Amino acid sequence: MTLPPDHPPIPKPKIGVLLMNLGTPDGPDAKSVKRYLGEFLSDSRVVEIPQIAWQPILRGIILNTRPKKSAHAYSQVWREDGSPLAAITRLQAAALKDSFGPDVLVDWAMRYGNPSMSDRLTAMKAAGCERILLAPLYPQYCAATTATANDKAFKHLAGLRWQPAIRTLPPYYDDTLYIDALTDSLEEALSALDFTPDAIVASFHGMPKRTLQQGDPYHCHCQKTARLLGERMGRELTIAFQSRFGPQKWLGPATDETLVALAKAGKTKVAIFAPGFSADCLETLEELSIRGRESFEEAGGTHFAYLPCLNDSPVGVEMLRSILARELEGWVRAG
Numbered sequence: 001m002t003l004p005p006d007h008p009p010i011p012k013p014k015i016g017v018l019l020m021n022l023g024t025p026d027g028p029d030a031k032s033v034k035r036y037l038g039e040f041l042s043d044s045r046v047v048e049i050p051q052i053a054w055q056p057i058l059r060g061i062i063l064n065t066r067p068k069k070s071a072h073a074y075s076q077v078w079r080e081d082g083s084p085l086a087a088i089t090r091l092q093a094a095a096l097k098d099s100f101g102p103d104v105l106v107d108w109a110m111r112y113g114n115p116s117m118s119d120r121l122t123a124m125k126a127a128g129c130e131r132i133l134l135a136p137l138y139p140q141y142c143a144a145t146t147a148t149a150n151d152k153a154f155k156h157l158a159g160l161r162w163q164p165a166i167r168t169l170p171p172y173y174d175d176t177l178y179i180d181a182l183t184d185s186l187e188e189a190l191s192a193l194d195f196t197p198d199a200i201v202a203s204f205h206g207m208p209k210r211t212l213q214q215g216d217p218y219h220c221h222c223q224k225t226a227r228l229l230g231e232r233m234g235r236e237l238t239i240a241f242q243s244r245f246g247p248q249k250w251l252g253p254a255t256d257e258t259l260v261a262l263a264k265a266g267k268t269k270v271a272i273f274a275p276g277f278s279a280d281c282l283e284t285l286e287e288l289s290i291r292g293r294e295s296f297e298e299a300g301g302t303h304f305a306y307l308p309c310l311n312d313s314p315v316g317v318e319m320l321r322s323i324l325a326r327e328l329e330g331w332v333r334a335g
C-alpha cells in the first residue's frame with residue numbers, strides 16, 4: 001500500500017528486546033564517577049530518604065568525598081573495552097543478537113548513565129519496534145533495581161504518542177534454567193582450582209534491612225536462589241550480603257565479616273561468587289576479588305578464589321536466550 005505524500009513514514013513492524021542493567025561511570029575518573037553517583041543516589045527507589053533531607057547530604061558530603069575513592073576502585077578493574085559492567089552487558093547483547101529471528105532487535109541500556117534507556121528506546125521505536133520486552137538483568141527482584149529500571153522505561157513511554165506494547169522480564173531467581181547455568185559455571189570454576197574450599201560463599205548485594213519489613217521480596221529471592229543452588233550442587237553454601245552503604249542496618253550477615261569469621265574459625269580455604277550479578281562489575285571484581293581476598297588473608301585465610309559471574313559465557317548466554325525466548329512467546333513463533 002502506498003502512503004499519501006504527507007503521511008509520516010511507517011517502518012516494517014519489529015520486536016525489541018532491551019537488556020537493562022544498573023549503570024556505570026563513563027570513565028574511571030572522579031568527575032565521571034561523581035556524575036554517575038549523583039544520578040544513581042538521587043533515585044528515591046535507591047535511597048528512600050525524603051529528597052529534602054537527602055540531597056544536602058548527597059551534594060554536600062557524599063559527592064565531595066566518595067568519587068575520588070570510587071574512581072580509584074574503578075581504575076583497578078577498568079578494561080580496554082571500558083567498565084566491566086558495560087562491556088559485559090554489550091557482549092551479552094551481541095551474543096543474543098540473532099537469537100530470535102530477523103524481526104527481533106536486541107539492544108542494551110543502563111538505568112543510570114550510558115547508553116541511556118531513552119536513547120535506546122527511541123532507536124527501537126525508530127527501527128519499527130511495536131512490541132518491546134524490557135529485560136532487567138536482575139535474577140532477584142528488588143525495588144532498587146528491577147522496579148526502577150522499569151519505571152525509567154515507562155517514564156520514557158509516557159512521552160510517546162505511539163507507544164509500543166510492553167512486556168517485562170520477571171525475576172528468575174528460582175528458575176531451573178538459571179540454577180542449572182550457575183551450577184554448570186560454578187562446577188567448572190571449582191574443578192579448575194588447585195585447592196578444595198572449606199566453604200563456598202554466595203555473596204549478594206545488600207539492601208537496607210527495613211526494605212524486607214516493608215515488603216520487598218529481594219531477601220527471600222536471594223535465600224531461595226542460595227537454597228536451590230546448594231541443593232542442586234549437593235553442597236552447603238554460606239550466604240552473605242555485601243556493599244553496605246550508609247549508617248542504617250543492612251541485610252546480613254555482611255560478606256566482609258563472614259570472610260573474617262570463616263578464616264578465624266579455621267576455614268582457611270574459601271571460594272566466593274556473586275549469583276545476583278549477571279555481569280562482573282566493581283562490586284565483584286574490586287570489592288570481592290581484591291578487597292575480600294585482602295580481609296580474608298589478613299584474618300588468616302590461606303586460599304581464596306573469586307568465581308566469575310555468568311557474564312557472556314556460553315552457558316550464561318544460553319540461559320538468557322531461553323528465558324527471553326519464553327517471554328517472547330506469542331510475539332515470536334518458536335523455531
Ligand SMILES: C=CC1=C(C)c2cc3[nH]c(cc4nc(cc5[nH]c(cc1n2)c(C)c5CCC(=O)O)C(CCC(=O)O)=C4C)c(C)c3C=C
Nearest residue numbers: 022023024025046047070085142144145205245281282283
Ligand atoms: C543506598 C545505596 C545502594 C543501594 C540500595 C544499592 C542496591 C543495589 N545495587 C546493586 C547493584 C550494583 N551496585 C553497584 C554499585 C554501587 N552501589 C551503591 C549503592 C547502593 N546499591 C554504590 C554507591 C555503588 C557505586 C560504587 C561505589 O561507589 O562503591 C554496582 C556496580 C556498578 C559498576 O559500575 O560496576 C552494581 C551492579 C543491586 C543488585 C542492588 C540491590 C539489590
Ligand SMILES: [Fe+2]
Nearest residue numbers: 022205243283
Ligand atoms: Fe549497589
Ligand SMILES: [Fe+2]
Nearest residue numbers: 219220221223
Ligand atoms: Fe526472606
